[in-house]
Amino acid sequence: MVDTSRPLSMALLEVSNLTPALMVADLCAKAAGVHILGIESTDGAEQCIKLVGYVGEVVHAAEQGMAMAERMGAKATFTVLPAPLEVTRQLANSKPAFSPLLGCYDYRIPREPHMSSSEALGLLETQGLVAALHATDDMLKSSNVKLVGKEKIGAAYVTIMVRGDVAAVQTAIETGKATVTRLGGKLILADVIARPHPELAALLPAEVKP
Numbered sequence: 001m002v003d004t005s006r007p008l009s010m011a012l013l014e015v016s017n018l019t020p021a022l023m024v025a026d027l028c029a030k031a032a033g034v035h036i037l038g039i040e041s042t043d044g045a046e047q048c049i050k051l052v053g054y055v056g057e058v059v060h061a062a063e064q065g066m067a068m069a070e071r072m073g074a075k076a077t078f079t080v081l082p083a084p085l086e087v088t089r090q091l092a093n094s095k096p097a098f099s100p101l102l103g104c105y106d107y108r109i110p111r112e113p114h115m116s117s118s119e120a121l122g123l124l125e126t127q128g129l130v131a132a133l134h135a136t137d138d139m140l141k142s143s144n145v146k147l148v149g150k151e152k153i154g155a156a157y158v159t160i161m162v163r164g165d166v167a168a169v170q171t172a173i174e175t176g177k178a179t180v181t182r183l184g185g186k187l188i189l190a191d192v193i194a195r196p197h198p199e200l201a202a203l204l205p206a207e208v209k210p
Helices: 018-031 055-071 086-092 129-142 166-182
Strands: 009-016 035-041 046-053 076-081 120-127 146-152 157-164 186-193
Touching: 009 018, 009 055, 009 086, 018 035, 018 046, 018 055, 018 120, 018 157, 018 186, 046 055, 055 076, 120 129, 120 166, 129 146, 129 157, 129 166, 157 166, 166 186
Parallel strands: none
Antiparallel strands: 009 046, 009 076, 035 046, 120 157, 120 186, 146 157
């Protein structure tokens, strides 16, 4: 039960690129009793993960996330707002805005329907669309996975997400990496989250509808 006498704090983690940001957000949710408010784009490669919880917990989660980002070679910074004002909370959690340039919303918040947290999530991020699309086709043909989405964050960065059982997703991601390499594309990061935290899963759609 939440102790209403203790004010909640907010941690803001800015991580370069979407794939490492999703992986960091998953770890943060698993590392401490924090709530993922959402992940907001900066209209560039950097993504801002917003965590809410008691101050010690959000600090712990943010430190764990920073360490993971560094291990992946991603740039990351964080700050903690102890007991932010209500107006600051509202500003940080404003309604998502649609970006015509990217063809998506600038703020990922919990949605319905969303992918099941019992399935593995595969992430393949490239710089350049040609390799990403070719790799997607190869991934879907190579293994029994479903396409969750194609996300753009600017600067030609594209993240492809697939879901399925762990073995199938691992096979798909390895196939996608091989395709990007064969085509001479720029692979930013490719990895698998075997069991995404329910709060991360809620930020992602169930699958792309044909």
